[in-house]
Amino acid sequence: MKRTIMIAGLGLIGASLARALVTVKENTVIGYDVNPYTVDFAQKNEIIHESSSEFKTAVQKSDYVILAAPISESITLLNEMDNMALEKDIIVSDVSSVKQSIITTANRLTNKQIAFIGGHPMAGSHKKGVEAAKPHLFENAMYVLTPTNRSSDQDVEELKQVLLPTRSKFITLNAEEHDEMTGVVSHFPHLIASSLVHQAKNWARTHTYLPNLAAGGFRDITRIASSNPILWQDIFYHNRQKMSQLLEEWITEMQTLKKLLDQNEKKEMIHYLELAKNYRDGLVSADKGAIPSYYDLYVDIRDQTGALANVTQLLATHDISINNIQILEIREGIMGALRLSFSTEQVQKSSEVILQQHGYETMIEK
Secondary structure (H helix, E strand, C coil), X not given: CCEEEEEECCCHHHHHHHHHHCCCXXXXXXXXXXXXXXXXXXXXXXXXXXXXXXXXXXXXXCCEEXXXXXXXXXXXXXXXXXXXXXXXXXXXXXXXXXXXXXXXHHHCCCCCCEEEEEEEECCCCCCCCHHHCCCCCCCCCEEEEEECCCCCHHXXXXXXXXXXXXXXXXXXXXXXXXXXXXXXXHHHHHHHHHHHHHHHHHHCCCCCCHHHHCCCHHHHHHHHHXXXXXXXXXXXXXXXXXXXXXXXXXXXXXXXXXXXXXXXXXXXXXXXXXXXXXXXXXCCCCCXXXXXXXXXXXXXXXXXXXXHHHHHHHHHCCCCCCCEEEECCCCCCCXXXXXXXXXXXXXXXXXXXXXXXXXXXXXXXX
């Protein structure tokens, strides 16, 4: 069945959705964005079938609309649609990481031809913009759908069918539970990462060499602080009640932790750290799927030309696929300067044997 899908906002998420949907021959994907360069890039690189500089015109031609702009802008666009004289029924969704605001707006719609279903594909990248779009960005990622009083079960199933090319794992949540959970595991960590960077910045006034030591764990835990500040302010604003609650809980937690430190409660501190370790390790189990379950192998390599290429080529000759590679900038209690991640424990151990047979020092964390 032929269908026309309009994506409003061709940033990383919107353009990646377009790349996935454009592969289906029954789909015609229209791209809309306020940035002419973005639309032009998407058109030239066949991310979309056609472009539109007029939001209303593109909506009138579409069977489905996906609002992929920042939350406040998506709400504005949804209100614009409510005032349009539509010629046919249309299913509308969004990609916002906060659902309550836009769901509240959707539940107030008066245009009976709009069926709105909230959406949140839980995937991203360290890169941004239309240039970074990938058709497989959402593969095996959680894709949250939030129905409204303006959508039926049939509408939800129809939207899932449209989104099948993303190869996502669909889950249905209401707005409140979605915002609470994403607040805990996504939004709040961003606040903490930013606060840690501010703390390091303040201490750098005392220790000028501090930035040179900011590697390893510090860079891992604060990486998300490098994300788009304007985008994240919008997210925090729309989830501000949950953020405030989480901050209150965090302050209480830190007071408890400070007490353990001040009073040298050794046994309690070990228990505290063990509980955290066990829960975090459990998040990567295959049955939970919250964090991709990878099996890491640390490899000690020499600082010389071709060292990394030699390792990857060696494994490639044995038909071993590496899911991820990280060059560790400082050796904090581990043997390797290279961390290789594999999809299964069997591949991890096979790789270890192969590398050891060729003289490499390796280690698997227990």
